[in-house]
Amino acid sequence: MAAAAEGKAGGRARTGPPRIMAAPLRLQGITKRFGALTAVDGVDLEIRAGEVLALLGENGAGKSTLMKLLYGFLPLDAGRIEIEGRPAQLPDPRAAMAAGIGMVFQNFTLIPALSVRDNLRLAWPDAAAWRNRREDAAVVERLHRLAPGIDPERRVADLPVGAWQLVELAKVLNQDARLVILDEPSSVLTPQEAAALHGFVRDLAAEGRRVVIITHKLADVAACADRVAVMRRGRLVDEAAAADRSEGDLVTAMIGTRAPAPARPRLTGRPVPRLELQGLSGRAVDRIEGIDLAIGAGEIVGVAGVAGNGQQALAEIVAGLVAPAAGQVLLDGRPVARPPEARGGGGFRSPIAYVPEEPSRRAVVAELSLAVNLALRRIPELPWLRPLRGLRAGAAGALADWDVRPPEPERPAGTLSGGNLQKLVAARELGGGPAAADGPPDGPGAIVACYPTMGLDVKASAAIYERLFAHAGRGAAILWLSEDLDDLLRHADRIAVLHHGRIAGLLPADGTDAAALGRLMTGGRVDAHAA
Numbered sequence: 259m260a261a262a263a264e265g266k267a268g269g270r271a272r273t274g275p276p277r278i279m280a281a282p283l284r285l286q287g288i289t290k291r292f293g294a295l296t297a298v299d300g301v302d303l304e305i306r307a308g309e310v311l312a313l314l315g316e317n318g319a320g321k322s323t324l325m326k327l328l329y330g331f332l333p334l335d336a337g338r339i340e341i342e343g344r345p346a347q348l349p350d351p352r353a354a355m356a357a358g359i360g361m362v363f364q365n366f367t368l369i370p371a372l373s374v375r376d377n378l379r380l381a382w383p384d385a386a387a388w389r390n391r392r393e394d395a396a397v398v399e400r401l402h403r404l405a406p407g408i409d410p411e412r413r414v415a416d417l418p419v420g421a422w423q424l425v426e427l428a429k430v431l432n433q434d435a436r437l438v439i440l441d442e443p444s445s446v447l448t449p450q451e452a453a454a455l456h457g458f459v460r461d462l463a464a465e466g467r468r469v470v471i472i473t474h475k476l477a478d479v480a481a482c483a484d485r486v487a488v489m490r491r492g493r494l495v496d497e498a499a500a501a502d503r504s505e506g507d508l509v510t511a512m513i514g515t516r517a518p519a520p521a522r523p524r525l526t527g528r529p530v531p532r533l534e535l536q537g538l539s540g541r542a543v544d545r546i547e548g549i550d551l552a553i554g555a556g557e558i559v560g561v562a563g564v565a566g567n568g569q570q571a572l573a574e575i576v577a578g579l580v581a582p583a584a585g586q587v588l589l590d591g592r593p594v595a596r597p598p599e600a601r602g603g604g605g606f607r608s609p610i611a612y613v614p615e616e617p618s619r620r621a622v623v624a625e626l627s628l629a630v631n632l633a634l635r636r637i638p639e640l641p642w643l644r645p646l647r648g649l650r651a652g653a654a655g656a657l658a659d660w661d662v663r664p665p666e667p668e669r670p671a672g673t674l675s676g677g678n679l680q681k682l683v684a685a686r687e688l689g690g691g692p693a694a695a696d697g698p699p700d701g702p703g704a705i706v707a708c709y710p711t712m713g714l715d716v717k718a719s720a721a722i723y724e725r726l727f728a729h730a731g732r733g734a735a736i737l738w739l740s741e742d743l744d745d746l747l748r749h750a751d752r753i754a755v756l757h758h759g760r761i762a763g764l765l766p767a768d769g770t771d772a773a774a775l776g777r778l779m780t781g782g783r784v785d786a787h788a789a
């Protein structure tokens with residue numbers, strides 16, 4: 259990456275306090291259109307030094323687009339950006355970095371095959387400078403402070419997603435960004451990591467930097483924002499001091515109504531086992547060891563754990579993407595086909611529905627249309643040689659039911675906002691619409707849902723819960739991985755805590771609290787171990 263920020267004349271990144279941009283950074287009349295869609299519509303916004311601004315809004319509101327315009331990643335259609343009182347030309351990210359603007363994206367830009375250190379070296383402002391030993395130590399210094407647990411010599415591909423985000427953030431800070439834009443930074447972090455990030459964000463502001471956090475989590479606002487700005491359908495609809503807005507105010511500004519509150523009755527008694535994991539061991543990015551778990555008909559078992567403790571291996575093995583090294587998965591007493599039969603050459607006809615982590619990388623083909631992406635599960639049945647008219651008609655209904663915006667079956671999936679992409683995957687894997695009260699009789703026997711509401715606004719999250727609850731209502735067994743302990747405690751029947759690839763505890767959600775889960779997540783004990 260280019261030598262960028264001003265003041266790096268000597269080819270050295272500044273590691274001390276940054277030069278402060280005291281005058282406001284102003285966005286005036288910012289507008290961006292994609293064809294007929296006005297994604298950002300005449301936005302005026304001030305971003306002040308020493309302040310954390312939370313940028314909120316429903317999925318597809320235009321938050322990422324607005325920040326990509328500021329980062330020079332997209333060209334403006336209208337409006338101007340003023341930095342320190344002067345109009346700024348930011349035709350590309352290189353120019354934005356030179357102006358002290360850095361952005362951590364939702365979709366990461368790291369090179370998975372390289373080590374953390376090499377990724378940071380590649381992004382160091384003066385690519386040659388790190389060859390001397392002092393510079394090379396400086397390359398990882400930020401990361402050490404931000405996340406002391408991340409080994410710089412590990413390959414990025416072998417790290418959990420939460421760690422990728424922190425490496426990205428270290429990369430941006432190494433470039434001496436004085437405006438740091440974080441696009442949904444806490445969505446993949448555990449509560450402990452999120453708390454560390456909030457502290458770090460406050461420190462950045464205390465150093466005089468500007469910080470913009472795009473987020474759906476109101477906890478982020480409470481923990482670190484000074485000011486809030488809310489977007490809806492491309493427009494800025496509210497801007498205020500964070501202290502002047504309640505959570506209810508913010509939700510109403512975002513979605514126009516009060517937050518829906520999905521709920522389900524907890525199971526009573528012990529249901530007939532439906533999805534059984536027997537002595538399951540194996541490896542994906544992380545690994546699991548001897549997992550025994552039986553999930554009953556209509557039961558939701560939540561899985562909690564610090565990222566990297568086996569969640570991904572568990573999900574991918576149960577969903578049939580990765581063959582276990584030992585053990586088996588049974589559905590209704592019968593072994594589930596192992597890969598490649600389950601999802602390889604024979605098609606995707608696994609009886610277990612799967613909402614994976616990071617749908618943009620793992621669950622959609624960005625270049626293909628929404629209609630084709632919705633049909634991917636049915637590949638072997640698809641009449642590829644016939645026109646896709648039928649697919650389009652079916653897709654239109656699913657897109658409308660799930661409120662995927664814009665609901666255009668022909669649109670390439672890669673042009674959807676992150677949250678709308680997540681809704682698309684939910685529509686395919688969970689079927690029907692969230693409004694359907696009962697699950698379909700022919701729905702999946704079991705569901706593996708990994709962080710299914712990540713990046714979703716409150717309304718879309720409620721839709722996913724309602725749909726999962728409907729499936730549980732008609733007897734599906736649900737394995738639900740989540741980083742949100744409060745959500746698990748509220749909605750699951752039992753909660754399994756993963757630690758070092760094993761189940762450290764299996765607790766009834768009723769009567770358990772987040773502190774007990776937290777202790778198990780970090781290797782501690784609680785009294786009641788069996789549920």
Ligand SMILES: Nc1ncnc2c1ncn2[C@@H]1O[C@H](COP(=O)(O)OP(=O)(O)OP(=O)(O)O)[C@@H](O)[C@H]1O
Pocket residue numbers: 292295297315316317318319320321322323324663664673674675676677678713
């Ligand atoms: N490259 C693109 N081509 C066409 N449309 C796009 C493109 N990028 C974004 N859009 C559309 O612009 C609108 C705003 O998207 P944006 O990603 O800014 O939303 P967001 O508020 O960040 O949403 P989320 O919370 O879901 O990430 C959406 O309707 C999206 O589909």
